[in-house]
Amino acid sequence: VQLQASGGGLVQAGGSLTLSCAASGFKLDLDYYAVGWFRQALGKEREGVSFISASGGSTYFADSVKGRFTISRDNAKNTVYLQMSSLKPEDTAVYYCAARRGSDYAGLGFGVYDMGYWGKGTQVTVSS
Numbered sequence: 001v002q003l004q005a006s007g008g009g010l011v012q013a014g015g016s017l018t019l020s021c022a023a024s025g026f027k028l029d030l031d032y033y034a035v036g037w038f039r040q041a042l043g044k045e046r047e048g049v050s051f052i053s054a055s056g057g058s059t060y061f062a063d064s065v066k067g068r069f070t071i072s073r074d075n076a077k078n079t080v081y082l083q084m085s086s087l088k089p090e091d092t093a094v095y096y097c098a099a100r101r102g103s104d105y106a107g108l109g110f111g112v113y114d115m116g117y118w119g120k121g122t123q124v125t126v127s128s
Helices: none
Strands: 002-006 009-012 017-024 033-040 047-052 059-061 069-074 079-084 093-101 122-127
Touching: 002 093, 017 033, 017 093, 017 122, 033 069, 047 069, 047 079, 059 069, 079 093
Parallel strands: 009 122
Antiparallel strands: 002 017, 017 079, 033 047, 033 093, 047 059, 069 079, 093 122
16 A cells, blocks of 8 residues: 655745545555545644545545645545645645545535555745
């Protein structure tokens, strides 16, 4: 069971990036996994950014990213995407994707200890 996050990079403030989280070793939909993104800025705790339920029927966004980020899943590709727009310098962080089995409601978000599987992070740097 592996999660591979990709798509990070350097972007100017106001720009956009799309992160991808590709799963292998299990099927996100058939095996009933909710997937989410966390981020950790230098010197700060890891925080939940956005989550999507196993069916895709519910989502969660942290207040700091509402209206700017969207999350989606392509079950055929076994991949979840985080589309980030209107990026701000404070969005700079290492972004991690994580999965939790058996969750078809993501509306309240999840904590770090709720997630069963983690991918390696991808760095997002937003310059001012």
